[in-house]
Amino acid sequence: MISPVPHVAAMAPYALADLSAPPGKRLVSLSQNESLRGPSPLAIKASESAAQNPHLYPDPDWTSLRDAIAEVHEIDAGLIVCGNGSLDLIGSIARAFCGPDRAALAPAHAYPFFRSATLMTGARYDAAPELAMTADVDALLNSVQPDTSIVFVANPGNPTGTRISRTELLRLREGLRGDILFVIDEAYGEFADHVHEPMFDLVDRGDTVVLRTFSKAYGLAGMRVGWGLFPALIGTEIRKLLNPNNAAAPGQAAAQAAMLDQDYMRATCAETAQQRDAFAKRARALGLDVPQSFTNFTLIRFASSEAAASADAFLRSEGVFLRAQGGAGLPNCLRATASVADDMDLAAGLLEDWMQREASK
Ligand SMILES: Cc1ncc(COP(=O)(O)O)c(C=O)c1O
CATH class of the missing domain: 3.90.1150.10 (Aspartate Aminotransferase, domain 1)
Structure with a gap:
């Protein structure tokens, strides 16, 4: 059988x-x-133009898209990795850093795909209680086990919609062991940008990843493009696990144009x-x-x-x-x-x- x-x-x-x-x-x-x-009408135009050459593979290194993201967010294009939606990146992170004899930890009401991505690798998935449907840093720190290798926090969270402050995220990172990868999933980050608490600088530490997507505020869910800012060594491992040519050309073109039209977003x-x-x-x-x-x-x-x-x-x-x-x-x-x-x-x-x-x- x-x-x-x-x-x-x-x-x-x-x-x-x-x-x-x-x-x-x-x-x-x-x-x-x-x-x-x-999305921005410019994104639709760009994707239509990119769809004129469907016999060609897309840019496997997402060069122009990474440049646009880097320009807008004032971050290093070399540290950006793009996915077929951010699901692609979450899955690759789990495959690289979880597996049998390891575990991932997340808040109790976390985005369910964190669990799926973890279980797919044969790892254990642990959940820490939340307070008033909000991630609780103390509970997360208390729930860390010797085999914990990833902590996932979506901020703001899905399905709760709540968020914790930058100070709390920093306190969580400081309280975690250095061998635990901290993944901050900001799929809804653009809707919370008004609080002016960008997290990209945490990536410089070497132990933290920040994910974003074009599926929500940019209106491109059907195009399947997500991205993340990764410490160089972590990004190298993730790239090994992504399917080559993971982001289709119309999606890359649409995402690039959408990123450059911040007013529309x-x-x-x-x-x-x-x-x-x-x-x-x-x-x-x-x-x-x-x-x-x-x-x-x-x-x-x-x-x-x-x-x-x-x-x-x-x-x-x-x-x-x-x-x-x-x-x-x-x-x-x-x-x-x-x-x-x-x-x-x-x-x-x-x-x-x-x-x-x-x-x-
Ligand atoms: C918290 C969170 N992360 C990631 C995703 C996946 O988004 P996508 O793969 O479309 O980028 C979602 C989608 O709903 C989400 O809510």
């Missing part, structure tokens, strides 16, 4: 978004943290924050617990997991898809991606209807 290696056989499949709208209903997907609008973030906060206000007015979000989504905590499942089913029956969060250890929560005003109004209205229906039961 053909059988996978035992640690793969033991893994559950990654929970993909279910987007099967009921017949006759328009699908309103608020389930994948996609941008509420597309900033306007996307502003519109996102407006929709997110208006929706959160309506959810809070219903008595639901909604932590302050620094991302392009809102987490809604219900009284119980049954209540969350019931609200989820009610919205789905009308074609509006939020995302259940059992996989992140929050079965009493649903996550709603910020989208255009009409769709957010529809979602908030349905949530109000559901509450009314519950109250009259």
